[in-house]
Amino acid sequence: AKKNPAKSAGSQTGSKQITLGFSQVGSESGWRAANTQSVKQAAAAAGIALKFSDAQQKQENQISAIRSYIAQKVDVISFSPVVVTGWDTVLKEAKAANIPVILTDRSVETSDPSLYVTLVGSDFEIEGERAAHLLEKVLAGHKGPVKIAQLEGTTGAAPAIERAKGFATIMHASHPEWKIIASQTGDFTRAGGKQVMAAFLQAHADIDVLFSHNDDMAIGAIQSIQAAGKTPGTDIKIVSVDGVHDGFVAMSKGQINAIVECNPLLGPQLMDAVKVVHAGKGSTLPRWIKTKESDYTADQAAAALPSRKY
Amino acid sequence: MAEPRPVLEMTGIVKEFAGIRALSDVDFRLFPGEIHALLGENGAGKSTLIKVLTGVHPLDGGTVVLDGRPVRITSPLQAQQAGIRTVYQEVNLCQNLSVAENILIGREPVRAGRIRWKELRRQAAQLVTRFGLDLDVSAPVGSYPLAVQQLVAIIRAVGSGVAGDGGAGSGTRVLILDEPTSSLDRDEVEELFALMRRLREEGVAIVFVSHFLDQIYEVCDRMTVLRNGALVGEHLVADLGRVNLVKLMIGKDLDELEELSEHHGQSQAGETVVKAEGLSRAGAIAPFDLEVRTGEVLGLAGLLGSGRTELARLLFGADTSDSGRVYFEGQQAALREPNDAIGRGVAFLSENRRTEGLVPDLTVRENIILALQAARGWTRPVPASQRDELVAKYIAALDIRPADPEAKTGSLSGGNQQKVLLARWLLTRPKLLILDEPTRGIDVGAKAEIQKLVVSLSEEGVAVVYISAELEEVLRLSHTMGVLRDRRLVARMANGPDVTAGRVLEIIASGEHQ
Amino acid sequence: MSVLDGIRTGGGRVRLLQDRRLPVLVTAGLFLVMFGFGAFRYQSYGFLDGQVFMNLFIDNGYLLAAAVGATFVILTGGIDLSVGSVIGFTTMLTAWLVEKQGLPFLLVAPIALGVGAFGGYLMGYVIHHFEIEPFIVTLAGLFFFRGLCLVISKESISITDPTVNRLAQTHVPLPGGSFLSIAAVVSLAVLALAYYVLHYTRFGRRVYAIGGNEQSALLMGLPVAGTKIAVYTVSGFCSALSGLLFTLYIQSGDPLHAVGLELDAIAAVVVGGTLLTGGSGYVIGTLFGVLVLGLIKTLIQFEGTLSSWWTKIATGVLLFAFILIQRTMTARRRT
Amino acid sequence: MSLTSLWRAATQHRLFWPVTALVALLVINVPFTPGFFEIHLKNGHLYGSLVSIVLFGSPLILVAIGMTLVIATGGIDLSVGAVVAISGALACLVVSKQGNEDAVGGVLLAFALALAAALVCGVWNGLLVARLGIQPIIATLILMVAGRGIAQLITSGQIITVNSGAYSLIGGGYWLALPFSLFVVALVVVLSMALTRRTALGLLVEAVGGNAEASRLVGIRSRRIKIMAYVFCGLCAGIAGLMISSNVSAADGNNAGLWIELDAILAVVIGGTSLTGGRFHLGGTIIGALIIQTLTTTIYTIGVPTQTNLVFKAVVVIVVCLMQSPAFRAKVFGARAQRRGPARKTPGVPADAPQQMEVSP
Ligand SMILES: Nc1ncnc2c1ncn2[C@@H]1O[C@H](COP(=O)(O)OP(=O)(O)OP(=O)(O)O)[C@@H](O)[C@H]1O
């Protein structure tokens, strides 16, 4: 059922159609799936020929994918870096082949900023900070020390590290009374969140707040909290990141108190950028095109729920 | 002349396996330039003594003195470096390597650390031919029959001594051969003996283990007899007659052997059990016809590599045939897998017990029950009571030691393992029993038992195909004889007083039968 | 002795049947067929550009180095699961020493190699002397080294060291305008060395002997202990080397680098026709194994229309198709 | 005196070291979680660390049991993780498609389909290994890779959430105040014990694993046996998949059962079954699985810093394995053992042996 790619190879056949080579990190979560979805749809809508490849969470795959895009002489290359470091070589090759590069979702560390045109995405560290601020709202009126349990994402993964960092910054800056008494990785999965939370509840009778690096872990944790005979959202306040559909469902039930949205639907923004870049006006773009995101608390949940696409 | 100093002296040797004493306070001494027989029943402790000496098993007690210096040998490597070369009972070669490598590995000719392959093959070929063999030394050793492999193992052991290269092995002081002849034919045995004598002249001390008394009396100067892991005595071969020797070994007189003389009365020709027409397998055995009736013992004679095993394997469906048909009790059978044949009441005792027979991790009981169980299928286990009774019966009947159904089969002595495999097939009550080298590594007493067993089975109407490297045995037992040569069945004849070893050898040599 | 003539002829036949080079040849052949297929299907994308072929080496050089090490272990009938973690650890250690401690790369490299080799040695020692299954010991190794990565730092460290950059970006030009990376060249050198060691040194033959039958090898008086431990040391060393190549390739240390790479390495070895039971196989086969895996990736990337899950499925299907054909072509009659 | 002999007998027992390790691990928790061994009733069901160990450990136990049989035949199955994902995904898909997710009928249908899929996976592996003679590790690697893809194909990359009391029972629910999964595991264990030890299957499996060629020559249909083993393993993984997804009432094609194959193999080996095939011990496997689950829980409860989780796990694993290794004990505690070893007493030479030996002139 594979169509002969030669047809879709716009750039070769001289037509005006733009070919975009997009290398996705992988498909590790619902969030990611929504992200992929959005990119594909936006490309179709914008009439851009998309060459998509999935790196299965492996940087080496992403690099060789980018290489193959260079070999295929696509017009624009875009990718969401699996890690922040180690892109110089391949990006230089892209530059040498003068193919412009657009980052999505997360940024990279590089010696030479001219290696990519712009970044379409969000900033995990800031998400962490936003989470902390949301928690302030949630805890409004609460007196005395706050014992926080943290569900980290996959150890070593950028979002996990940055979100923790951002949260900690605010905490240390302005909340001496907050204390993280337990922190473990739940690998961004529901099962992980549930198991870890169950163990936390055994070990610490007195957790006031749960900060979860994504909704899935929070949802898992909620089940453990209930199993322990407590009411999530009341006995234990919960703040999490992402804003996937199920997260909002939980929030509308009052089980999650607040969610920091991290919007995967950046396809349209990306495609706009691609067009601009291909038109050679890349320099006009900002270095960082922020995705449209907002923060939600339980009271807004019900209203927002219907509009959640992912 | 004054007695020379022993090259090797072992005193008070003790070895225990999980509390069982395999050797208790055994003394053993070995003089330069002698061939010393190590004798005993199956399980007496011969191989264990050898393994303890060469550092395969750690000593539990006792001392070893080599050339007057006490030594502690903890690995076969050390043993080799001390000038002790060994051919262990079960052929120990690396099937994946070529004959040449198996002979010389560890002592490959190298220049600047680089193996000289041509030279390696040359040396190997030289050793092989020196032994009167003619093999393709670059073929994987696994592709040769067991007998050939055994010869290769021997060549490896003695080779080093003979081809005095500078390697770790030069200057063999002691050569140990644990049942080297168990699967050899006369000619190879002759070659081996010639070599042993040559080495004896060179002052090498040789330990020789065998269950063939004639061979003992043919080459050995001195013998040490073990029983149940204890020393029974050391004698000059000249001083001790067979009867006494046997008596020493098994602790009771043995006259059954004589009694069981030239049995091959009229095979009360029953109806045909198996009939092969033009059965063949390329490269292994030429098309042959053959027929065995109930109660008939068909003996197959032939030299090493003549195709006896192959013939047997075809009848059993262990290998698939290229051409020809097989009939069991009249109707034709397609043998794709062994269990096609087993379903028709065929049993096959392989000559190669280690790779094709035993499941070493399983207990004696499990190994014995295996064939029967396989026949019944996994859904119908043999009832425990019946199983234990059967197992107990055959352990007793074949005198398997230790008589413990829970013992790990892998830890049994060679001969006892062979008996376990025999028992495995006997309790399937086969109609056709194919025995390939059934008495390999079996001691005199047990051998007689097994031969009697064959006779009684045939009297009960079981058809038997009997393969043995020992021509006398075949002649003694079989009603009809088949002679193979170069993988072809060249002659079939009824056995009788007129059929003698000489005559058979004649046929083998000439290749046709007048 | 003439009775053995028959045997000798038989020998020829049987050897023909069991020629151990067959799997390698088949693998190589199939690889070429597959490549031809790709060339035909994606010609319009410059698949035939010599560089696409060279990229196979550039993008899989580190895998080749690791797989070569794994070949040694597998030839003895063992297995090494720690490969991926050791690679990850090496990238981390290198990056940390170079960037955070400011040591020169040329000093760090030998340290890293030493650490990897020592790790392998330890595992080999435990495996042999304490008779614990290689699978488990090296699995513990897998956990341990991955853990060490994180202990060094949870965050990835990018390497800005000029030496590294130079090494990473040097192109070794080849006739026809295409080029190789230093890493690719090194990995090919390792391959050649390994071939020499396995086929022209006593050590190499001992590796095969142990794989053929460890018990026999012991009774034949070969230094089994030493060889086995050495083999794991070699594997550790190759993994570390692979880690360095990976560092050059990616110019960063990341605690999650090369997760699960051990399976790729093992797959490459096995696809290359080596038996996991040991004793049979050629390191050259491993090269083709690596190339095949790399080619599968490349084909999928050139296809460029596959969604995430179809990528996985396609990988599995291609692998299956490959092994199936290889299997049917090398299948031989039981004797 | 008799006590020491009793002690020796105990230490001889196969399960001694695994059980010791398990107990030790459990005890480690007490200082950190004083109420570790407490179990009390929380809204109608038992609640406590031990309970959750069993609850979360059940899937691993199941997978490990299946793996044990495969390993006993001399094989290995890397695809169990993928199978877990597939069955979970399929079941959740079916349930979520039901109008009324709580309808028992729909849930049972989901189970049936999921297990059917798992069975197919098992057959596939079995055929590759037994019929085509592909090396197990690579044969199952194929499904390990492709299976994840299939699972994601089913969920189309999303996490399928189900809100079905009936469905959440099997992996997350309680029955008679006990985790329901406990009963499932118990059932499977009893079944597999019966299957292997009441019939001759166990013996035949061990024979095939112990010496394939010999087994062929005694007429064992080793192919069938192997295929059965892989099918059984697939089914176990399938049930585990149902449990895992039901436990969180959601199917995650990408992460469900990720790397569970390694833990399962680990459990099997810790339980005393050799990867080379042959003898296998289901009891040991269960202990092994519990050890691993306890280890996981311990890491969470005693507050090991995230980045040292793996080092901690590695150390525990290696210590457990060393303790089990006779060679290690011999080398380390060897010295004493030597001395305690039987003093050489004069052996009983049979009476009829010649008392004085003639020596050659
Ligand atoms: N590895 C082992 N573990 C336990 N018991 C053993 C082991 N090896 C040998 N034995 C026991 O030691 C005793 C002597 O065995 P050994 O092989 O020395 O007998 P043998 O004289 O060589 O007999 P055969 O003539 O049949 O070869 C036997 O009872 C055997 O069961």
Ligand SMILES: Nc1ncnc2c1ncn2[C@@H]1O[C@H](COP(=O)(O)OP(=O)(O)OP(=O)(O)O)[C@@H](O)[C@H]1O
């Ligand atoms: N040179 C050889 N190369 C490969 N296989 C061989 C060779 N010689 C013999 N064989 C194998 O050996 C068998 C033929 O010898 P076979 O063992 O049947 O004869 P035999 O009379 O039984 O010898 P033995 O007395 O040693 O058993 C076949 O399995 C054949 O494949």
Ligand SMILES: [Mg+2]
């Ligand atoms: Mg013996």
Ligand SMILES: [Mg+2]
């Ligand atoms: Mg034979």
